[in-house]
Amino acid sequence: MTTSIAPSAAPHRGRWWEDATPSASREWAPSPAGPTDDPGTPPPLLGTGRLRQTLRFAHDQGGLLFEGARRHGDIFGVTTMLEKRPLAITAHPDHVKSLFTAGPALAPSTAGQSMLRPIVGDSVLTVTGEPHRRKRKLLMPPFHGKAIARYREQIQEATDREIGSWRAGSRIRLADAAQKVTLDVIMSGVFGIDYSSGEAEQLLRTRLRQLLGLSVSPLARVSEALSMRRSEPVGVQKWGLAHLDRAVMAVIAERRAAHVPGERHDILSLLLDTRDDEGEPLSDGELRNELLTLVLAGHETTANSIGWAFERLVRAPGPYGRLREAARGEDDEDYVEATIHESMRVRPVIPMLGRRVKADWRFGDAVVPAGTRVLIGVLSLHHRDDLYADPFTFDPDRFVGVKPGSSTWIPFGGGDRRCLGATLAMEEMRILTAEIARRTDLKAVSQAAERPVHRNVTMIPGRGGAVEITSVRP
Numbered sequence: 099m100t101t102s103i104a105p106s107a108a109p110h111r112g113r114w115w116e117d118a119t120p121s122a123s124r125e126w127a128p129s130p131a132g133p134t135d136d137p138g139t140p141p142p143l144l145g146t147g148r149l150r151q152t153l154r155f156a157h158d159q160g161g162l163l164f165e166g167a168r169r170h171g172d173i174f175g176v177t178t179m180l181e182k183r184p185l186a187i188t189a190h191p192d193h194v195k196s197l198f199t200a201g202p203a204l205a206p207s208t209a210g211q212s213m214l215r216p217i218v219g220d221s222v223l224t225v226t227g228e229p230h231r232r233k234r235k236l237l238m239p240p241f242h243g244k245a246i247a248r249y250r251e252q253i254q255e256a257t258d259r260e261i262g263s264w265r266a267g268s269r270i271r272l273a274d275a276a277q278k279v280t281l282d283v284i285m286s287g288v289f290g291i292d293y294s295s296g297e298a299e300q301l302l303r304t305r306l307r308q309l310l311g312l313s314v315s316p317l318a319r320v321s322e323a324l325s326m327r328r329s330e331p332v333g334v335q336k337w338g339l340a341h342l343d344r345a346v347m348a349v350i351a352e353r354r355a356a357h358v359p360g361e362r363h364d365i366l367s368l369l370l371d372t373r374d375d376e377g378e379p380l381s382d383g384e385l386r387n388e389l390l391t392l393v394l395a396g397h398e399t400t401a402n403s404i405g406w407a408f409e410r411l412v413r414a415p416g417p418y419g420r421l422r423e424a425a426r427g428e429d430d431e432d433y434v435e436a437t438i439h440e441s442m443r444v445r446p447v448i449p450m451l452g453r454r455v456k457a458d459w460r461f462g463d464a465v466v467p468a469g470t471r472v473l474i475g476v477l478s479l480h481h482r483d484d485l486y487a488d489p490f491t492f493d494p495d496r497f498v499g500v501k502p503g504s505s506t507w508i509p510f511g512g513g514d515r516r517c518l519g520a521t522l523a524m525e526e527m528r529i530l531t532a533e534i535a536r537r538t539d540l541k542a543v544s545q546a547a548e549r550p551v552h553r554n555v556t557m558i559p560g561r562g563g564a565v566e567i568t569s570v571r572p
């Protein structure tokens with residue numbers, strides 16, 4: 099077994115998020131990976147209890163990933179109630195690269211089985227193969243670098259509005275505050291809705307906020323669990339979605355009626371102009387699925403990344419001081435960017451990614467059979483001490499002038515499924531991080547690190563990135 103490549107810095111205690119054990123960096127040893135005809139042995143299994151391991155997926159993904167890496171190295175198996183066959187979990191960059199570059203025929207994404215499926219139906223996030231390729235091509239243009247420049251002003255305005263409402267001495271949850279900004283940005287980018295928009299559009303904004311508020315209630319968590327592995331929602335989720343759908347459909351109908359090709363630049367307007375290979379426009383249902391996907395995938399992830407960034411910063415006086423200095427000086431870009439890269443390394447909002455291998459697959463010394471669901475441990479990969487010295491230390495300097503690697507820094511995933519909104523998300527995080535650092539001084543509400551909490555596929559700060567505002571400038 100290639101156990102020598104295990105992240106030796108992985109903490110032995112369960113509370114990995116409080117760990118700061120220094121460890122010497124080591125050489126990174128390659129590990130062969132990809133389709134194979136060789137018979138091989140399956141990866142070693144972590145524990146035996148199906149129920150226990152399934153519960154850890156819901157509550158303690160970090161604990162599971164670090165324990166597996168510490169005990170078995172680069173690749174291990176887990177039996178769960180999610181699948182009959184054990185899942186394989188890897189955190190080696192060569193294994194990751196083999197999965198990202200294999201393409202949809204050999205290693206399709208498993209996002210279609212995610213909890214988002216009953217909500218968004220068939221969309222770019224949930225379908226695979228040729229339908230995915232077509233949808234992705236349709237949606238690419240508004241997310242390209244050049245198109246993102248158009249959003250810059252909206253992000254800046256929404257950020258100014260939000261920070262303008264902060265008062266010295268008060269306590270806020272930064273993830274919630276950032277969510278107001280990211281929701282405004284996505285609503286104007288996707289639907290072209292802003293504060294001056296009409297009635298149907300304001301109703302849609304209200305309904306979305308209501309559904310999002312609802313989605314964190316205990317009742318919603320239950321119906322979320324009930325909807326898992328179904329393609330239709332049930333319970334409170336179904337009820338909330340029916341309300342939201344009426345509002346989405348009203349906006350789509352209004353836009354179709356008033357549509358002048360080329361007049362507006364929001365994504366809904368662009369999609370109204372699109373034709374498929376047979377020259378047919380997208381149906382209302384198809385439009386609804388894509389738009390809802392963008393809204394749901396596009397704002398909480400970014401907002402929680404901001405929450406995590408400042409959760410780390412207010413507990414790291416050196417980097418926080420440097421960031422404020424950089425943001426208040428002339429030349430802030432490098433350090434702001436490095437801070438974002440580092441916070442997404444130590445606290446990736448999506449801690450695991452799923453692929454299903456369609457051929458027998460080698461991972462180092464182990465081979466898994468065709469059909470196995472393979473999870474990439476983003477969080478454990480990001481904490482390998484052969485990739486990052488002192489991996490549990492928050493140190494943005496490691497990214498100053500360094501471009502993160504495509505199979506060693508993967509908070510946005512990779513290959514043909516890499517996050518479609520990554521450029522937009524980075525722009526939002528740059529502006530929010532720089533403005534918060536420039537205009538405010540914050541301190542931790544408590545010195546204890548925030549515990550990671552799992553919601554849907556995301557890992558979010560347990561207290562929402564709680565801070566006290568000690569000063570705020572205009």
Ligand code: HEM
Nearest residue numbers: 223395396399400403448510511512515516517518519523
């Ligand atoms: C910090 C913020 C964000 C993070 C950490 C994030 C992360 C991710 C990850 C890990 C994936 C799956 C990649 C894979 O399986 O390889 C993904 C997919 C996706 N994301 Fe994001 N995302 C963020 C923001 C956004 C934004 C702002 C949007 C859109 C407005 C967006 C839209 C999407 C879509 C549509 C997909 C599916 C892509 C596909 O399957 O082809 N995301 N994202």
